[in-house]
Amino acid sequence: MSGPIRSSLGRFAGSMRDPDPANALRKAKEAYDASDGEIVLINRAWLSNWTDQKQLDLLAVKAYGLDKGKV
Template sequence: MATPLARFASLSEEPDPARARRAAREAYHAHGIVLINPEWLSGWADRKQLEILAEKLFGKRKVDHGQG
């Protein structure tokens, strides 16, 4: 029996890092959209390059969120 809240059921699931990475890959290949989680990059230099590009496009982050 479906309830009016059934559409929100997936919102209570834990985030799936593998699914997020697959979605990012699909967005890139299908639309040329680049979505990169800094945690996916293993080296400091790569993470720093990502930060520099993001700041160039969007400006400095107002809150660090423990990423730097």
């Protein structure tokens, strides 16, 4: 028997790859550019210091209307 192995899970194979951080950053930049700055996607791991991460928290609180004591 030769040929490709068929599986009921084959249709999900494309979504089962490991995450690609570089692709995520590229897509976030594309979303920002395509929306003329209306959409901003930031992964905490892209911020290298505590100050920038804290500023992200404060912006999230302001944007989402969260209670500051819960962040």
